[in-house]
Amino acid sequence: MGSLMKLLPLLSALLWAGNGVALAADYQITITGMKFGSPPAELHVGDVIVWRNDDIFRHTATARDKSFDIDLPPKSKGRMTVAQAGTIDFYCRFHPAMTGKLDVRP
DSSP: OHHHHHHHHHHHHHHHHHTTOOOOOEEEEEEETTEEOOOOSSEETTOEEEEEEOSSSOEEEEETTSSOEEEEOTTEEEEEEOOOOEEEEEEOSSSTTOEEEEEEEO
């Protein structure tokens, strides 16, 4: 089952490409020094974000609209596929002053 889950983003990207839509891209947002790194400027539905926690503290990447909640123990990574267009504000549940914003295009 794990192998199938890893293939789903690739299969989704291939289906989109066959319809004349650009392939999905992978991006990384790194947490270091109790701050989220800059999110990508050209983010689209179907793109994958790898959240990487380089801190010694546990963090989350949690959408204020509850559309995602990625738990990130120290020195770990979490992946998500962007599912909706629009502006999505996010924060760390453990450190609410840590905030960011995703601007997602269709």
